[in-house]
Structures are given as structure tokens and as C-alpha cells.
Amino acid sequence: MAKPTNEMEWLIDIYGHDYSIKAPKDVEKIKLSQMVSKLGFFYEKFRNAIDYNEEHLVRRNSIERFLRRQLLLLLEKDSLKISESLIHEFIRARYLPNETLPETFIAEVARPIKKYIEIIDYININRLPNGTKLTDWIIGVASSEINEKLTPDTKEVATVNLMYSHLVDNITFRKTNIDEKEKNLQIYIATLRTLLKSDPSTSRYFLLKLYLPNWNLMNTEETQIFCHNLYSIKDKIDKNLAHPISFQLARIIKSQSVFFNILREVMENNKDNLKELFAEPELLESAIEEVVVTNYKKIKGKLIGTILRVILYIFFTKTILALAIELPYDYFIVHEINWYALGTNIIFHPLLMFFIAMTIKIPGVKNTQIIISEIKKIVYGEERKLVFKAKGLMRRGSFSYLIFNFIYIIMFAFSFGIIISILRYFHFNALSGLLFIFFLTIVSFFGFRLRNLAKQLSVIPRKDNLFSFIVDFISLPIIRVGRFFSTNFAKINIFLFLLDFLIETPFKMLVEFLEKTVSFINDKREEIIE
Numbered sequence: 001m002a003k004p005t006n007e008m009e010w011l012i013d014i015y016g017h018d019y020s021i022k023a024p025k026d027v028e029k030i031k032l033s034q035m036v037s038k039l040g041f042f043y044e045k046f047r048n049a050i051d052y053n054e055e056h057l058v059r060r061n062s063i064e065r066f067l068r069r070q071l072l073l074l075l076e077k078d079s080l081k082i083s084e085s086l087i088h089e090f091i092r093a094r095y096l097p098n099e100t101l102p103e104t105f106i107a108e109v110a111r112p113i114k115k116y117i118e119i120i121d122y123i124n125i126n127r128l129p130n131g132t133k134l135t136d137w138i139i140g141v142a143s144s145e146i147n148e149k150l151t152p153d154t155k156e157v158a159t160v161n162l163m164y165s166h167l168v169d170n171i172t173f174r175k176t177n178i179d180e181k182e183k184n185l186q187i188y189i190a191t192l193r194t195l196l197k198s199d200p201s202t203s204r205y206f207l208l209k210l211y212l213p214n215w216n217l218m219n220t221e222e223t224q225i226f227c228h229n230l231y232s233i234k235d236k237i238d239k240n241l242a243h244p245i246s247f248q249l250a251r252i253i254k255s256q257s258v259f260f261n262i263l264r265e266v267m268e269n270n271k272d273n274l275k276e277l278f279a280e281p282e283l284l285e286s287a288i289e290e291v292v293v294t295n296y297k298k299i300k301g302k303l304i305g306t307i308l309r310v311i312l313y314i315f316f317t318k319t320i321l322a323l324a325i326e327l328p329y330d331y332f333i334v335h336e337i338n339w340y341a342l343g344t345n346i347i348f349h350p351l352l353m354f355f356i357a358m359t360i361k362i363p364g365v366k367n368t369q370i371i372i373s374e375i376k377k378i379v380y381g382e383e384r385k386l387v388f389k390a391k392g393l394m395r396r397g398s399f400s401y402l403i404f405n406f407i408y409i410i411m412f413a414f415s416f417g418i419i420i421s422i423l424r425y426f427h428f429n430a431l432s433g434l435l436f437i438f439f440l441t442i443v444s445f446f447g448f449r450l451r452n453l454a455k456q457l458s459v460i461p462r463k464d465n466l467f468s469f470i471v472d473f474i475s476l477p478i479i480r481v482g483r484f485f486s487t488n489f490a491k492i493n494i495f496l497f498l499l500d501f502l503i504e505t506p507f508k509m510l511v512e513f514l515e516k517t518v519s520f521i522n523d524k525r526e527e528i529i530e
Contacts, residue, residue, distance in 0.1 A: 004278045005381040011162050012274045015267040019154045023102035030101045032091050033518040039511050040092025047504075056197055059095050059151065064143035064201070069505055071120060071139070079117055083110035086146070088515065089508065096150060109149050112216070115223050116142040122227040137234060140201030141208060145216070148205075155264070156196060163260045164191045166378060167253065171386040176245060186243055190250040194257035200241065207237045245390050252388050255459045259374050262457075265291045266375075281376060288372045295457055296362050303454060307357040310446050314439065315350045321435060322346050329431045341432040349439045356447035363458045370459050412477040419478075438485065444475060445482025 004012065023029045044062070066086055070076045084106045090096040119138050123131050167187050176183070192198040192206055209215050211233065214222065226233070240246075266287045270277050277283050322342055330337040377384050419440065423433045462468075 002279060002281050002380055004379050007162055007165060008278065008379050008381075011158055012267070012278060014158045015155055015271050016274055019152050021101055021105060021152070023100065023105075027102040027104065029099050030087060030091065030103055030105065031099045032088060033515055034098070035518065037092040037094075037098065039514070040089060040508075041094050043504075043507060043511075044093035057199055059090075060143050060147045060199075060202065062090075062093065062095070063146050063150075064139055065504075067116075067139050067142055067146075069508070071117065072135070073505060077117060079110040079114035080106065082113050082117075083107070085512065086113075087150075088512070090150060092511065109146065112142070112145050112149060115218060116145075118220060118223050119227055119230070122224070123230075128230075134230070134234070137204070141205045144202045144205035155268075159260055159264045160191055160195055163195055163256070164188050166384075167191065167256065167386070170384045171388055174387060174389045176388075176390045178245070182243075185240060186246055186249050187253075189241060189243075189246055190253045191257075193250045194254045195260055203241055204237050207240060208233070211236070248390060249388060252386075256386070258457055258459050259371060259378060262288060262291055262295070262371055263375050263378065265295075278379060281380070284376065284379065285372050288375055289368060292368050292371055292457065299454060299456065300362055303357070303360065303362075303450060306450060306453070307353065310443075311350045311353050311357075314353060314443065315346070318346045318349060318435075318439065326432055326435065330429070334429050338427055338429065338432065340426060341428045341436075344426070345432055345436055345439075348436070349443050352440070353443050353447065356443070357450070360451055360454045362454055363460070367458055367460055371457070374459070408477075411473055415474050415477040418474075441478050441482035442485055443482070444478045445486050448479045448482075 063086070066089060067082075070082050070085065076082055087096065087101065087106060087109060091098050091101075116138060120135055122128075123134050123138070128134055164187060168184055171187065173183055178186075188210070189203060189207075192203050196202065198206070212218075212226070218226065266277075266284075267274060269291065270287055277287060322345055326342055326345065327337065330342070374384070376382070416437070419437060420433065423436060428436060
């Protein structure tokens with residue numbers, strides 16, 4: 001028999017409870033038409049398919065989109081109406097269950113919405129400087145709080161607190177000149193970023209709750225006091241999130257989040273016999289191994305699916321571009337069709353993606369053994385020594401800054417110089433060459449992201465050697481440019497803009513109207529039966 005730590009026993013107790021929202025038997029439940037709900041569900045699926053987001057951010061982003069539509073486009077001020085509309089929309093999208101939530105839940109969700117309406121009204125009435133950015137900041141925080149209200153994350157937050165307290169006790173800072181309070185705050189932020197994979201809006205919401213413990217219960221008077229201090233609080237939070245050591249610390253702590261994520265999954269899978277499981281280390285080992293192996297299989301399946309989609313997407317996109325742009329350009333402008341360049345531009349990048357895919361490996365037995373060993377240390381309170389050494393940040397304009405940026409420019413010139421030389425040797429014209437380089441950078445960035453996906457459970461440090469240095473030297477500039485193209489082109493999505501502002505609002509209003517029509521007809525039918 002082994003005894004878990006007091007913190008671990010506290011977490012076991014939390015995971016033994018069910019925190020899902022349920023309606024008492026004598027309370028009326030929110031019920032929507034199954035027929036109309038299908039329209040909302042298929043639209044949400046379509047919307048998410050064309051605007052890829054991480055799975056854990058889909059709900060929050062959907063709430064943010066909803067709030068922008070209601071508060072900024074429709075200028076709705078009634079928090080109860082907004083709450084009802086949001087809950088109905090989420091039931092249709094199947095983010096929330098139908099015929100499960102009590103009608104009183106609408107008023108509960110309306111409370112935080114009312115608070116954010118008051119804050120946005122304050123910004124608009126007083127015409128605060130940078131009001132648009134300030135409103136965006138507030139709506140991001142609002143979407144995080146409302147998401148928490150709709151789908152309580154009690155167990156996740158408890159795991160965050162366990163990981164935070166464990167790191168505070170076991171991590172040693174070196175080469176840093178920040179005080180203890182700031183160290184602890186940065187550990188907390190790094191825990192949010194690695195364990196919850198929180199985006200900026202979610203991190204801001206958690207810090208608001210940290211600075212203002214009464215945030216979720218504030219009345220109108222307290223909200224007005226907050227509004228008077230809005231700029232100072234916002235600046236303080238954003239400054240904390242942008243601290244020089246913040247992302248360095250998150251990179252170090254990332255491997256630690258693997259242990260707590262696996263631990264969380266083990267507890268979810270065994271919530272009916274948690275005390276017995278953690279009392280027997282051998283049983284715990286088996287449960288951890290089962291979860292880890294299952295996750296390896298999930299990652300492998302996700303990789304295969306993603307790789308196939310990317311290869312097909314690149315192949316068809318390149319074929320269309322070749323026929324629609326390259327071929328006419330060669331024929332009408334250059335007056336010579338380079339079939340070799342045309343064929344290479346169609347075939348090379350899908351083959352490169354396939355080659356990158358073949359070199360991606362899922363972690364193995366050694367990685368699993370380390371995960372089991374480290375989780376047992378966390379559970380039973382064995383000492384774990386973690387050291388964080390802050391890397392010195394180069395000041396803009398300093399000698400070191402100029403030298404290393406010069407080296408970076410050389411890396412870019414060398415990498416793209418080689419590519420351009422090869423393309424010129426094979427007589428690629430300007431357009432063919434640009435398309436080749438563009439897709440090379442995109443494929444390289446996709447490959448880099450897929451490698452990171454495969455390594456998300458890896459806790460074995462990477463071993464650098466001469467070969468890996470040469471590969472990094474050549475590929476890093478290409479991946480960097482691919483990242484730039486990928487992130488910036490995603491922002492300039494005209495179709496998404498048109499969908500959100502010209503199609504979504506009338507479509508959602510039509511769905512709401514159909515819902516009320518179906519409800520009205522059902523009521524009349526019931527009257528006839530009576």
C-alpha cells in the first residue's frame with residue numbers, strides 16, 4: 001500500500017465527483033426541435049472546417065464570434081435574450097445537450113453577460129482611447145468566462161493548481177533577478193499555457209480572477225469601479241503575459257505538462273475506483289501505460305489523416321494553379337512551355353510532404369517508462385529537481401543583437417540562394433519559381449507542425465549533433481517564411497469575413513425563427529389534443 005500526497009488526495013476527491021449541469025426533476029428543461037437543430041449543427045461543422053482552430057479553442061471562439069454578432073453588430077442589450085440565444089445556438093451545435101439543462105440556467109449565464117455589456121457600454125459612452133482594441137480584449141475575456149459557465153472545468157482547474165503547486169515546490173530559478181512573487185506568477189502563466197494550452201484571452205481571464213477574486217460575482221457598482229481602473233488592470237495583465245522569461249519558462253515546463261495531462265486522463269478513466277488505484281503503484285503503472293499507448297495510437301491516427309489531407313490539398317491546389325496560371329503565363333508571356341518545371345511544381349511538393357511524413361516517429365517504450373516513473377514521483381511525493389536557467393535577452397541595437405541578426409540573414413541568404421540556384425539551373429521562370437518557393441515554405445512549415453504533433457507526448461530531450469545542426473541551418477529560414485505565409489494568409493480570409501458578416505447573422509436569425517415556429521405549431525397541436 002502506498003500513500004499519495006495530501007494534494008493528490010485532494011485531487012482524487014475532486015475527480016470522484018460529477019460537476020456536469022443537470023436539471024432537478026421538478027424543473028422545466030430547455031428543449032429544442034431536433035429537426036431545426038440539425039441546421040445549426042451542420043453550419044457549425046462547416047464553419048469550423050473552413051476556419052481551423054485547435055480542438056480545445058473551438059467552443060471559446062464560437063462564443064466570441066456570437067458575442068461580436070450580438071453586441072457589436074446587432075447592438076443587443078438584453079442579457080437574458082443574449083443568454084437564451086447563446087444556449088440555444090450551442091445546443092443546436094451540440095456543444096451542449098438537449099433536454100438536460102434547466103430553464104433557470106439561462107438566467108445564470110445572463111449574469112456574466114450583463115457585466116460585460118456594462119463594461120462595453122462604459123468604453124463606448126466615455127469614448128476611451130483605443131476603444132476598439134479594448135472592446136476586443138474584453139470580448140475575448142468574456143468568451144472565456146462564459147465558456148467556463150457553460151461547461152464547468154472544475155477538474156481541469158484543479159489539475160492546473162496541482163501542477164502549479166508542484167512546480168513552485170520543485171523548480172529552481174537560476175540566472176534570474178525577479179522576486180519570488182513574480183516567479184510564482186510566471187510559473188502559473190506557464191502552467192496555463194502548457195497544461196490548458198490557453199490562448200491569450202483565456203490566460204487574461206485566469207489572471208483577472210487571480211487579481212480580482214470576486215470577478216465572477218461582481219455587482220454593477222463593483223463593475224463600475226473596475227471600469228475606472230480598466231486600463232491599469234489591462235496593462236498589468238498584458239505586461240505579465242509578455243514578461244521576458246514567460247515563453248522561455250513555458251518551453252521548459254512543456255514536458256512537465258505531459259505528466260499531468262496523462263494523470264488527468266488516468267483519473268477520468270478510473271473515477272469509480274480512484275482510491276484503490278492510487279493505493280497500489282502496480283495498478284497505477286498499468287493504468288498509466290494503457291493511457292499513454294492509447295494516446296500514441298490516437299496521435300498516429302491523427303497524423304495519418306492530417307498528412308493525407310495535406311497531400312491531397314497540395315496536389316489539387318498545385319494542379320489547379322498550374323493549369324489556371326502557370327500554363328497561360330508560359331504560353332502567352334514567356335512563349336515557351338517548360339513542361340519539366342510544370343510537372344515538378346505539381347508533383348514535387350506532395351512527394352516532399354510524403355517524405356517528411358515517413359521520417360516522423362511516435363515516441364516509444366523508453367518514453368513511456370519515463371512518463372510512468374515521473375507520474376509516480378508526483379503522486380507519491382518523491383523529490384523532483386527541476387532547474388530553469390533564463391537565457392539572456394539581447395537588447396535591440398546591442399552588438400550581440402546585430403551579430404546574431406547578421407548570422408540569421410546569412411542563413412536566409414544561404415537557404416534561399418541554394419533553392420534559387422537549383423531552380424535557375426532547371427530553367428524555371430519567375431512565376432514557376434515563386435510558386436515553387438511559396439509551396440516549399442508552406443509544406444516545410446506543415447511538416448514542422450506535424451513533427452511537433454508527433455512529439456507532444458515526448459519527454460526525452462532532443463540530442464543535437466552536426467547533422468541536425470546542418471538541417472536546422474538550412475531549413476529554419478524556410479520554415480520561418482512558411483509560418484509567416486500560413487499565419488498571415490489565414491488572417492486575410494475574405495470568404496470567412498463574408499460568411500461571418502453577410503451569411504451567419506441572417507442564417508442564425510432564420511434558424512431562431514424556425515425554432516419558434518415549430519414550438520408554436522407544437523403548442524397549438526397540444527391545445528387541440530387537450
